[in-house]
Amino acid sequence: MIPAWMTKEEPIAPPRDGGAFALRTVNALGGALARLRVQRGRDGLPIPAAVKLLLLLGLLILLSLARNPLLLLAIAALVLGYTACLPARELGSVLRPALGAALLALLLFLPAMLTRPAGRWNNWIVVGKVFLSVTMLNLFNRRTQWNQITKALRQLRVPGVFVFVLDLTLKYIVLLGSLIVDLLTARSLRAVGRDRHKYRSVGGVMGVTFLRSTELSRETWEAMSCRGFTDDYRGL
Amino acid sequence: MHIPENYLSPVSCAVMGAAMIPVWIHAVKKTNEELPKEKIPLLGAGAAFSFLAMMFNVPLVGGTTGHAVGGTLIALLFGPNAACIAVSVALLLQAVIFGDGGVLAFGANCFNMAFVLPYVGWFVYKLLRGREDQSSKARPYVAAAIGAYAGLNAAALCCAVEFGLQPMLFQDAAGNALYCPYDLSIAIPAMMIPHLAVAGLVEAAFTVAVYALVRKTAPDLCYERILADAPDTGKKSRLPIFALIAVLIAACPLGLLATGTAWGEWGAEEIAEIVTNGKALGYTPAGLEKGWSLEVPMPDYALEGMNEVLAYILSAVIGVALLVIIFKLLSLVLKGRRNPA
Numbered sequence: 120m121i122p123a124w125m126t127k128e129e130p131i132a133p134p135r136d137g138g139a140f141a142l143r144t145v146n147a148l149g150g151a152l153a154r155l156r157v158q159r160g161r162d163g164l165p166i167p168a169a170v171k172l173l174l175l176l177g178l179l180i181l182l183s184l185a186r187n188p189l190l191l192l193a194i195a196a197l198v199l200g201y202t203a204c205l206p207a208r209e210l211g212s213v214l215r216p217a218l219g220a221a222l223l224a225l226l227l228f229l230p231a232m233l234t235r236p237a238g239r240w241n242n243w244i245v246v247g248k249v250f251l252s253v254t255m256l257n258l259f260n261r262r263t264q265w266n267q268i269t270k271a272l273r274q275l276r277v278p279g280v281f282v283f284v285l286d287l288t289l290k291y292i293v294l295l296g297s298l299i300v301d302l303l304t305a306r307s308l309r310a311v312g313r314d315r316h317k318y319r320s321v322g323g324v325m326g327v328t329f330l331r332s333t334e335l336s337r338e339t340w341e342a343m344s345c346r347g348f349t350d351d352y353r354g355l
Numbered sequence: 356m357h358i359p360e361n362y363l364s365p366v367s368c369a370v371m372g373a374a375m376i377p378v379w380i381h382a383v384k385k386t387n388e389e390l391p392k393e394k395i396p397l398l399g400a401g402a403a404f405s406f407l408a409m410m411f412n413v414p415l416v417g418g419t420t421g422h423a424v425g426g427t428l429i430a431l432l433f434g435p436n437a438a439c440i441a442v443s444v445a446l447l448l449q450a451v452i453f454g455d456g457g458v459l460a461f462g463a464n465c466f467n468m469a470f471v472l473p474y475v476g477w478f479v480y481k482l483l484r485g486r487e488d489q490s491s492k493a494r495p496y497v498a499a500a501i502g503a504y505a506g507l508n509a510a511a512l513c514c515a516v517e518f519g520l521q522p523m524l525f526q527d528a529a530g531n532a533l534y535c536p537y538d539l540s541i542a543i544p545a546m547m548i549p550h551l552a553v554a555g556l557v558e559a560a561f562t563v564a565v566y567a568l569v570r571k572t573a574p575d576l577c578y579e580r581i582l583a584d585a586p587d588t589g590k591k592s593r594l595p596i597f598a599l600i601a602v603l604i605a606a607c608p609l610g611l612l613a614t615g616t617a618w619g620e621w622g623a624e625e626i627a628e629i630v631t632n633g634k635a636l637g638y639t640p641a642g643l644e645k646g647w648s649l650e651v652p653m654p655d656y657a658l659e660g661m662n663e664v665l666a667y668i669l670s671a672v673i674g675v676a677l678l679v680i681i682f683k684l685l686s687l688v689l690k691g692r693r694n695p696a
Contacts, residue, residue: 196676199676202676203677206683207684210683211684
């Protein structure tokens with residue numbers, strides 16, 4: 120049974136005080152973290168990550184060297200065809216960065232295209248290549264789990280220390296990111312109504328995060344020494 | 356049937372474009388009401404069918420070529436309103452990337468192929484279809500065939516009238532036409548005879564073949580069932596449809612076998628030599644010669660010095676992929692009908 124006072128509606132209209140900054144940070148961080156963490160079982164094709172990575176590198180090199188229009192067309196057909204198979208929700212996040220990059224390339228070329236119409240065709244090809252490269256990279260990124268990527272790097276004989284640093288960085292991004300999300304959420308929950316000192320919290324959040332990161336790195340180092348880490352890192 | 360750049364005067368283009376705006380608004384609104392949200396990405400497959408159908412050029416009587424549009428087919432699967440959107444997007448892609456149909460003439464092309472065609476096709480189909488419980492097994496297919504035939508020819512007629520009005524309305528001081536040089540007495544027979552004789556039949560055959568496949572493999576895709584809120588049949592395989600698209604892509608170079616240019620789609624450099632009623636035109640209309648045109652990335656589905664067949668197939672793949680992507684993105688924006696459950 121719900122008591123009567125709970126069912127009553129109490130309109131509250133907090134004054135607008137530009138609190139969007141904290142919320143936006145939380146949202147952006149939360150989205151990025153969710154992507155890192157929830158990336159599970161979404162690999163479209165059961166291809167080992169190392170093969171995918173090689174394929175990606177090969178295609179990128181081929182695309183940037185290709186002069187034959189037919190070859191460019193074939194790569195475009197391949198990339199767009201694969202993109203078309205993605206579920207609708209993922210399409211936006213794959214295409215948006217690619218369109219942004221292509222737009223930037225177009226802006227850079229715009230003066231040249233206006234003053235020298237003869238080279239316009241080549242400029243368009245470069246814009247197309249930028250779009251396709253970024254799309255490919257995004258596709259790989261979206262369809263491969265992070266730990267699979269670092270494993271693939273190890274299999275491709277990338278020195279262990281690089282893979283180790285990359286892996287640790289990713290882990291710390293998740294840990295420290297969720298710490299920031301927690302801090303900002305707690306702060307916004309406690310700050311009801313007008314909050315004039317919003318920016319004071321920034322320093323606090325950063326300070327706490329920094330302290331926590333040093334703590335974490337010390338703990339990691341200790342744990343690894345205790346377990347007899349021999350500098351050979353094979354991925355997670 | 357794609358009206359190229361500069362065949363219609365800019366004024367006619369503006370009028371046709373303005374006529375399409377309320378149609379598009381209506382179509383989007385109705386699609387939002389009628390079509391369940393999960394069906395909108397599949398509209399991309401419908402648009403892909405239309406795009407591919409338009410790549411299959413068939414030789415027509417009199418040395419010109421024509422093609423099916425598939426607008427009635429999409430109307431049968433997703434409703435005429437959704438068909439209007441799907442064909443419009445396919446036409447836009449063709450105009451901007453492949454140079455098939457003018458960018459300025461986009462409104463006119465949409466009026467013919469995205470508005471007249473699917474709506475006429477759908478209403479003829481409905482008229483002949485009868486009530487579902489009474490009709491025989493063959494009746495929907497016959498109705499679909501006649502609807503498709505009627506729709507395509509209605510579109511061709513509109514196109515011919517648009518061409519035919521140009522020389523009557525726009526002439527220079529010497530009496531030479533500025534844009535399309537053929538008046539109604541030439542344009543209508545030149546467009547209608549081949550379309551009545553060949554292209555309409557191709558459209559009907561294409562429509563019935565694909566419609567039969569869909570009714571057998573994925574009956575819940577048919578517009579009548581969507582409208583009637585029919586329960587799921589459980590048969591949901593989309594595989595045959597995408598397999599058919601793949602086969603059509605692989606087969607589309609057959610469209611290259613039809614040599615010659617479609618009536619009313621000549622380039623500015625060839626129009627002076629076109630012979631009509633035993634006499635060549637003899638001049639290039641001023642609007643065509645000096646008209647504006649967009650530099651599209653792949654004019655006529657190929658680039659210079661390419662293997663034509665491969666380029667054609669790759670164009671088809673790119674076109675289909677882009678259409679699927681566009682409609683998947685649209686499905687995020689369009690609200691679609693909520694399911695009662």
